[in-house]
Amino acid sequence: MSNRVLMKGNEAIAEAAIRAGCRHYFGYPITPQTEIMHYMALRMPEVDGVMVQAESEVAAINMVYGAAAAGARVMTTSSSPGISLKQEGFSYIAGAELPAVVVNIVRAGPGLGGILPAQGDYFQATKGGGHGDYRNVVLAPASVQELYELTVEAFNIADRYRVLTMILGDGTLGQMMEPVLFRDEEPVETCEKSWATTGTRGRREHNTIQSIYIEADALERLNNTLQAKYRLIAQREVRAETVNCEGAEIILTAFGTCSRICKNVIRQAAQIGIKVGLVRPITLWPFPDRAVAAAAAQPSVKALLDIELNAGQMVEDVRLAVNGIRPVHFYGRTGGNLPTQQEILDQIQVLARS
Amino acid sequence: MEEKVFSRTRGLTGKPFHYCPGCTHGIIHRLIAETLSELDILDTAIGVSPVGCTYNNYEYFACDMIQAAHGRAPAVATGVKRVLPGSMVFTYQGDGDLAAIGTAEIVHAAARGEKICTFFVNNAVYGMTSGQMAPTTLLGQKTTTSPFGRSAAVQGYPINVSEMLATLQGAVFIERVAVNSVRNINRAKQAIRKAFKVQQAGLGFAMVEILSTCPTNWGKDPVSALKWVDEAMIRQYPLGVFRGQEIEVGD
Numbered sequence: 001m002s003n004r005v006l007m008k009g010n011e012a013i014a015e016a017a018i019r020a021g022c023r024h025y026f027g028y029p030i031t032p033q034t035e036i037m038h039y040m041a042l043r044m045p046e047v048d049g050v051m052v053q054a055e056s057e058v059a060a061i062n063m064v065y066g067a068a069a070a071g072a073r074v075m076t077t078s079s080s081p082g083i084s085l086k087q088e089g090f091s092y093i094a095g096a097e098l099p100a101v102v103v104n105i106v107r108a109g110p111g112l113g114g115i116l117p118a119q120g121d122y123f124q125a126t127k128g129g130g131h132g133d134y135r136n137v138v139l140a141p142a143s144v145q146e147l148y149e150l151t152v153e154a155f156n157i158a159d160r161y162r163v164l165t166m167i168l169g170d171g172t173l174g175q176m177m178e179p180v181l182f183r184d185e186e187p188v189e190t191c192e193k194s195w196a197t198t199g200t201r202g203r204r205e206h207n208t209i210q211s212i213y214i215e216a217d218a219l220e221r222l223n224n225t226l227q228a229k230y231r232l233i234a235q236r237e238v239r240a241e242t243v244n245c246e247g248a249e250i251i252l253t254a255f256g257t258c259s260r261i262c263k264n265v266i267r268q269a270a271q272i273g274i275k276v277g278l279v280r281p282i283t284l285w286p287f288p289d290r291a292v293a294a295a296a297a298q299p300s301v302k303a304l305l306d307i308e309l310n311a312g313q314m315v316e317d318v319r320l321a322v323n324g325i326r327p328v329h330f331y332g333r334t335g336g337n338l339p340t341q342q343e344i345l346d347q348i349q350v351l352a353r354s
Numbered sequence: 355m356e357e358k359v360f361s362r363t364r365g366l367t368g369k370p371f372h373y374c375p376g377c378t379h380g381i382i383h384r385l386i387a388e389t390l391s392e393l394d395i396l397d398t399a400i401g402v403s404p405v406g407c408t409y410n411n412y413e414y415f416a417c418d419m420i421q422a423a424h425g426r427a428p429a430v431a432t433g434v435k436r437v438l439p440g441s442m443v444f445t446y447q448g449d450g451d452l453a454a455i456g457t458a459e460i461v462h463a464a465a466r467g468e469k470i471c472t473f474f475v476n477n478a479v480y481g482m483t484s485g486q487m488a489p490t491t492l493l494g495q496k497t498t499t500s501p502f503g504r505s506a507a508v509q510g511y512p513i514n515v516s517e518m519l520a521t522l523q524g525a526v527f528i529e530r531v532a533v534n535s536v537r538n539i540n541r542a543k544q545a546i547r548k549a550f551k552v553q554q555a556g557l558g559f560a561m562v563e564i565l566s567t568c569p570t571n572w573g574k575d576p577v578s579a580l581k582w583v584d585e586a587m588i589r590q591y592p593l594g595v596f597r598g599q600e601i602e603v604g605d
Contacts, residue, residue, distance in 0.1 A: 066433025208418070208420070
């Protein structure tokens, strides 16, 4: 394969997983991400890997649980309604401290909703979704190139901390084609998995993988361990891109597909004399609150404007980060619609005049 | 000189069982553990514990163990076996776990012919949560959620899981046994052994359904409970091989 390839976002995710050393994929068909399964069905046999089409999303995530417990790099992918079904498994994976990669190519909801792109799963992805006190690392790519790079990184993060790492894309990213520049060698981190249930092989006492602790003190110890791990992740793994923020009058916040529209708006706004900056969270959890707060704290800033494909979800984290020092406004579209550049520019003009 | 004629199998860790008096889970654990030891597969075995009374049997079996979500053990076992095809993977599941919430997972693991063993413990009741009606509860049987007795008109009929799974091509060995008498215990041991041998030979999915007692939730003393298996349960759930009679696994 030449290094530069024109690929669909979903295919780039699948190829990235294989390049990251994933040899086990468990999935269930759902639009708009099924190309990942198609790709895996063709590609896994070439690398002696396994693609299992499960009977449900519930089964798929539990196959992931088993494969991760057995020490494998493993992935499942789905879209919003399917991700809802996997939430039970996410909670167990968190409790059992298993590394796994999950991709959500978000479609419009609620319910069966529609198959067009949306970002309505931000709350579900970043605030839990399943039961209990746990966190998943959530990465938000904005291009096919980033889908590839962040998928590789998702496996490293998952193994590094024994956590579930989610790629939160949307139907636009999954379906669109862009050139991807593949690296000659992937930055694959390998780590010892002495905790895995691989069979004792006569070498050690038996290992157990579980999330149940009947005694309160034992369960609190697990929770304290998890929280310490999440604090470490929050210190080390925050990622964000800032564009044109220095001296900006209006700071936009947006992730994924929305951030691409915002980048075009920055140029349009400059033409009419308004300096607009953008903070694009790449990790949605841990949220880049320092980057947002730093951009907002500049004396030049009149207001922040958060743009999402939902009714206002990440805006709550933006407000927490800004902590009242500047007004934070929101503009979003739902149902599978995207905001136009002009719609966003109109909002900016109102804020810049006030 | 005294001779030691009986001891704990090395397939068990030695941690005391927590089961109620008269419950036959302990016998079933021992039979599986003995088989793991006798076939010398203890160190390649990976078991999957269910949700229910045996949720923590990962503490009892001396092999590697994984605790699964309710009903999902066959999916978890699928994940393990696909990663480690040389391992001996088994699930241990009750009737609520396997025949209610986990029906889809067991049917599809069997249909795919996953090379795993399932030990399905049928005691006709939810034990852990205190005696609710299970899919396997007999007609007329009183439980905390069928206090007037299970009625076909209201709660429908019991599910004969072995007969159902035996219709699937991927399920190569299906046998129903009981552990309410020495004779039945010996037969159960042979069935468990055959299930592991089927897996070793890579033939496909194997399940042993084991009729078990729950004196606590049946409201019976242990001896009456053993009798009730003969008098009531076996009538609904006849013992025997439902698939794979012809498979010879040798010693």
